[in-house]
Every structure is written in structure tokens, then in C-alpha cells.
Amino acid sequence: xxxxxxxxxxxxxxxxxxxxxxxxxxxxxxxxxxxxxxxxxxxxxxxxxxxxxxxxxxxxxxxxxxxxxxxxxxxxxxxxxxxxxxxxxxxxxxxxxxxxxxxxxxxxxxxxxxxxxxxx
Numbered sequence: 634x635x636x637x638x639x640x641x642x643x644x645x646x647x648x649x650x651x652x653x654x655x656x657x658x659x660x661x662x663x664x665x666x667x668x669x670x671x672x673x674x675x676x677x678x679x680x681x682x683x684x685x686x687x688x689x690x691x692x693x694x695x696x697x698x699x700x701x702x703x704x705x706x707x708x709x710x711x712x713x714x715x716x717x718x719x720x721x722x723x724x725x726x727x728x729x730x731x732x733x734x735x736x737x738x739x740x741x742x743x744x745x746x747x748x749x750x751x752x753x
Contacts, residue, residue, distance in 0.1 A: 651675070
């Protein structure tokens with residue numbers, strides 16, 4: 634239950650943050666594109682934040698302290714492929730500017746989380 638609540642909280646927080654970023658990153662192309670990018674990013678972020686946390690926790694529990702790199706790589710590689718493709722399919726005008734900061738933060742947070750789990 635704790636993982637579920639943490640996943641849900643993460644989903645709400647990051648959805649707000651990254652949909653706002655997507656709107657800003659694409660606002661110079663007009664409000665229609667900015668809203669479309671924000672909805673695309675927000676929808677993906679909500680679903681991804683929840684599923685990502687569940688997958689990461691599952692992999693961490695499965696591998697314990699061995700092969701933590703696998704627990705880091707699997708969800709991050711999936712996000713790195715799906716997120717840009719989703720924006721391309723939805724005609725987001727500024728895909729790189731929209732996606733790169735999101736991916737960097739995801740890598741940092743998941744990396745720090747794995748490091749903290751390894752120490753415990």
C-alpha cells in the first residue's frame with residue numbers, strides 16, 4: 634500500500650510540474666500547440682509516474698542489492714523511448730526542449746533513489 638500511495642503522490646506532483654513545463658516549452662508556437670504539448674506530457678507523466686515507481690520498486694525488490702543497474706536502466710530506457718515518440722506522434726513542435734529536462738530529472742531522481750536504497 635505504501636508503494637501505491639507514493640506512486641500516486643509522485644504522479645500528481647510530476648504531472649503538474651512537467652505539463653507546466655511542456656506548456657512553457659511550446660508556448661512560442663502558439664497556445665494550441667502549448668496546450669496540446671501540456672496535455673500530452675501531463676497524460677504521459679501521470680501514467681508513467683505511477684507505473685515507473687511500481688516497476689522500479691518491483692525490480693529493486695527482485696534484485697535486492699545485486700544488479701541495481703538493471704533496476705535503473707529498464708524503466709529509464711523505456712521512458713527515453715516512449716516519451717519522445719509520443720510527443721512526435723502528437724506533433725509537439727519543440728520535442729527536444731520539452732523532453733530533455735524531464736529525462737535528466739528522471740535519471741537524477743531514480744539514480745539518487747537507487748543510491749539511497751543501496752546504502753540501506
